[in-house]
Amino acid sequence: MPVNADKPHLWKPDIALSVDFYNNWFMQFAPKAYRDTRIATTQQVESALAETANLTNITPALLGQHPEVLPILRMAAAPPIAQDRLIGLAGVSPNLVKNMEEKQRIPPRADITTLDAELTKISQIIARLLDKDIFPWLESGQQPTDSEVQKAATIVADRLCGAISDPIVRNAQERRQLATIRQWLEQRGYSYVRGGAGLSFETMQPGTFSFRLNIPVLLQSGSKQINIPIDVALAPINSILGEFPLLIEAKSAGDYTNPNKRRKEEAIKMTQLRSNYGNNVRFILFLCGYFDSGYLGYEAAEGIDWVWEHRIDDLALFEI
Template sequence: MPVNLDKPQRWKADVAQSVDMYNTWFMAFAPQAFRSTRVQTTKDVETALRATGNLTNIRPPTLRQHPEILPTLRMSTCPPLAVDRLIGLAGASPNLVRCMELEHRLPVRMSAMAADRELEKVATIIEKMADPDIFVWLGRTQQATDEEVHRAATIVADRLCGAVANPIVRNAQEQRQLAGIKQWLEARGYKQLPGGDGMKFNAMPPGTFSFRMNVPVKLVGGVQLVNIPIDAVVMPKDARARDFPLFFEAKSAGDFTNTNKRRKEEAAKMAQLRSTYGAAVRFNLFRCGYFDSGYLGYEAAEGIDWVWEHRIDDLALFGL
């Protein structure tokens, strides 16, 4: 039985309550999440500065040994450089730069000599464009003081965190949502399965749940199996043999403009699950924030139901 997807007369009021709940949380906790991330990022930047002699030794051997410092170096220039801008200015290998940026390593199949040539290009641009207003010791004979290095690291950390502010907030919100689901389930006698125990989603005992469980699906139109992560997987207490658990994705949004792409991703995930396991799959969303009626109508048309976080007891209507 549908829970919320077939009740458009309630959508407008639910959206208003969900927006209020998200904004209350954001004002209270988002700055804290951002600050704690910034503290750790500042420490990481200080480590990167030490590895490069406080930006006085950006050479291929240093970059080869510490490929993970590239994001810090990009944010150390004036102006800060996006990945593609760095590639364009340096004329460096896109594969090398992206491997360093995303995987914190050098390309496996690139020879050491070829890698050093590309790293020299990157180092040259970073050295040429290093921000003298932040790294005030560059160009002088006196070494950087601890206070100067910490101040510079804080500025670069702010730049790094600013570039990923939305993911920081979204991750903090997701953790809170999953904690809410856990509390609700455990209050009703459900037991959480330990992560990494190899339990398959369709072998979960009744009355159990798990977070971020991988579920294998066939790519739509093909036979290749890939794993897709599901935020919360719950096997109802009254489940019988061969019953599927309930799948829930934790979703939050801080504005109305960013939901179109995500609704397509959710529809694609639903299509993959159904093409692999049939119409018995129950894929739902656990929402908080800015989801307008257009978004809700799209999801309803795809057969995706949802629970509003401000009305979490609706979980019981799914048979839990």
């Protein structure tokens, strides 16, 4: 029996309460999350400046040894260079740049000759576009003072944080949502189990829950298996070992546009799960923020129910 999906007369007041809940959290906690990230990012920029001799030694060898400095170097340019723009300007492999930025590594099977040529192109583009106003010592040839280095590091860190401000807030919100769910469950006798290679939904003991558990599914062709990451997998206290758990996806949104753009993602997950594990799969959303009637109606039509964070006690209605 649905808990919220079949009650459209409640959607409008719940949407208003959810928006207020998110906005109150944002005003109180988002600035701190941003400041904390900026402090940590400033330290990373200072380390990158030290590794590059304050940007006077940007060489292919250095990029190979410290691939993690690349996003910092992009933000040290005038104008700051987007990842795809750097790939186009330098004429290098997207795989190389994405490995350096997302995995802080050089691609494991990269051809040495090709790699050196591409790192040379990247270093040349960066050196040519460095922001001389932020790093005046590059033109004067003088040794920068500690104050100049600190000021430059702060400016680059602001650029980096500005480019990822939405993910900073989203990640802080996700951590808070999972902590809220964990507290609610532990108060009712559930035990948290850390995920790992040995944990699967079949091995979860009744009365336990885990975060970011991968559920394996075969695609429709049957030739490829993928893992669907689930924010919360919960084995009800009254369940049987091996029984499919309740799956919870934590969702938050600071505007109405993005949720509606991505509303098919949950439906695709539900379809894949049901095609592998049957129509009794229980997959629900834990919502906070801007989710309008269009989004809710779409999810309800796909057989997906939800719990609002401002009414978290509705979780109990899912027989847990």
